[in-house]
Amino acid sequence: MRIIGIDPGYAICGYGIIDVVGSSLKPVTYGVITTEAKTPEASRLEIIFNELSDILEEFRPQKFGIEKLYFARNVTTGIGVAQARGVTLLAASQQDLPIYEYTPLQVKQSVVGYGKATKEQVIYMTMNLLGIREKIKPDDAADALAIAICTAHSSHTDTLKQILQL
Incomplete structure (x- = not known):
């Protein structure tokens, strides 16, 4: 099974x-x-949508995992992220992909086993779980891989639940 994880950003x-x-x-x-930053807002969203659509076409994942939004401090920044998240969801929907959404706490719990893990701990465990030797850069890509891992773990849990219900 092929899974894509998305760490949405503007x-x-x-x-x-x-x-x-x-x-x-x-x-x-x-x-x-x-x-x-100087690109018009609508054009930035179009770039995200088009590039992600191309990636989905090329790699053909069967599941789409994405981080849920939460607003910690800067609501203005959060609006741009929400818009970017929206176009990524649209790209997934147009490919008829099942969408799985996770909070940062759920991703950390799934990858590290501790919901308050640091970013460094998440990157370290992501690298270990995937057998990647060089540090994953930038952090946004590492976060996306962690979301894909979380989706994989969630899929195994769903399969076990289905088996137990039979």
């Missing part, structure tokens, strides 16, 4: 694609979609 949108082979997780690709 300036930097992280993506990470993994394959689940039995109980193993294998990295396929990861990176970021970036938009320039």
Whole structure:
């Protein structure tokens, strides 16, 4: 099974694609979609949508995991992120992908086993779980891979629940 994880962002949108082979997780690709600050808002959203649509077409994931939004301090920044998140969801919907949403706490719990893990701990465990030796850069790509891992773990739980209900 192929899974894409998305760390939504307006300036930097992280993506990470993994394959689940039995109980193993294998990295396929990861990176970021970036938009320039001076680019008009609608154009920035179009760039994110078009680039993500191309990635979805090329790699054909079966599941789409994305981070839920939460507003800590800066609501203005949050609006741009929400808009970027919206176009990523639209791209997934147009590919008929099932969408799974997770809070940062759920992702940390799934990847590290501790919901208050630091960013460094999440990156370290993401690298270990995927067998990646070099530090994943930028952090947005690492976060996206962690979201893909969380989606994979969630999928295994869903499968077990279905088996137990039979």
